[in-house]
Amino acid sequence: MIYPYPVTISVLMAVFNTPFELVKRAIDSVLCQDFQDFELIVLDDGSDEVLGLKLLQYCQLHQAKVTFLRHQNCGQSQSINRGVKLCHGTYIAIIDSDDEYKPNHLSACLNEMQHTDLISSSTETIVGSEADYYVPDKYDYEKNIHVDECILFATLFGKKEIFERLSFKNMYAADAHFYAQASLLYRVKKVNLRTYIYYRNITDSVTATLKRNQLLREQS
Helix, strand or coil, rough: CCCCCCEEEEEEECCCCCCCHHHHHHHHHHHCCCCEEEEEEEEEECCCCCHHHHHHHHHHCCCCEEEEEEECCHHHHHHHHHHHHCCCCEHHHHHHHCCCCCHHHHHHHHCCCCCCCCCCCCEECCCCCHHHEECCCCCCCCCEEEECCCHHHHHHEEHHHHHHHHCCCCCCHHHHHHHHHHHHCCCCEEEEECCCEEEECCCCCHHHHHHHHHHHHHHC
């Protein structure tokens, strides 16, 4: 359902062909928050029909909290931008469909809003190897930086007006670009909550693909 009345937090999740068991894990982690005044909007970004049906059916089981919307594939940035236009929260949070929240993620983020307008936070990062801690630098894909140095899309949490005024671009490091633009207009802060569980051992992620291409260039 789309809430007909305001809520404190709107959580936005874009999904494109992520395995159902991972999306379910992500949804469940939101539903299990110790702060419950939220809505979750699941934005199916043109996934295959089998997955789309599974997502719809699961979201319907939790329709008191969860809204399911499906549209033609347009990418994560545009999907989240669409979700911003539909949400009713005073604040907006994001979660990637293959990650999860710790039970206190929303309450911890909300507590930071006493002192700032937008945060990005460090994560509890799950890796398959030490190399997974490093991702291509937004300024130079040939260089890698530690994930703790990055602004991560799904750890952004802030006032809805920021997401309405600014939008995400279809680009690598759209999160960092958004954060940089926000810093010119609002109070922003990088915090060390580590209440977001970030799975860097996903082999087909954007950053993993960039790193594979980087390695191929080095070997050629």
